[in-house]
């Protein structure tokens with residue numbers, strides 16, 4: 001069991017979300033553990049209320065294990081991405097499966113929570129909803145409802161899948177034009193990479209330090 005739990009909902013190996021979550025956890029200077037949800041099985045909540053008396057989910061999968069990890073931790077870093085401009089399904093299922101910790105003593109209360117959200121929607125774009133903010137809000141409102149201390153967030157630019165699919169310049173459904181303008185091509189569209197973004201790394205490290213302060217009180 002670790003003091004800080006980092007969770008990534010991105011299924012891509014060593015994705016921008018993974019790297020940013022790990023950077024936040026490391027910057028806390030506290031012992032931490034990282035979980036990649038696509039390596040685990042976490043079904044969504046069944047709303048059966050079978051956890052009311054036990055604080056334990058009736059579903060026997062990794063969601064139970066993660067809830068025990070979170071129960072023992074002081075801080076949680078939630079990393080997600082934004083398919084269809086909202087928080088991805090794995091990350092949402094992970095949050096839902098913390099519901100057993102709610103009854104009836106508020107076992108999440110007072111713990112620190114932070115969000116890392118990777119989005120393909122460029123900042124200031126009017127073509128699509130503000131996916132990064134919507135993703136952060138999903139985590140922030142969860143923290144609010146559970147009485148957790150929401151410490152802050154990092155929103156980073158990710159890459160639209162059309163950049164790497166091989167048909168990005170030829171496909172009628174390519175999102176490149178929608179996101180970067182009608183003349184955008186695969187070659188003119190920037191590739192975003194956490195490892196090369198000093199600014200995002202600095203934001204992640206600052207967030208980690210804020211988590212440390214929250215944990216130290």
Ligand SMILES: Cc1cc2nc3c(=O)[nH]c(=O)nc-3n(C[C@H](O)[C@H](O)[C@H](O)COP(=O)(O)O)c2cc1C
Nearest residue numbers: 010015016017082083084085119120121131158159
């Ligand atoms: C099915 C699907 C739909 C997507 N739709 C959106 C979207 O509506 N808005 C958005 O910001 N990004 C969208 N994305 C792109 C992801 O947000 C982007 O791939 C993200 O940067 C991936 O983060 P990662 O590098 O950490 O895996 C979509 C991705 C997938 C796979």
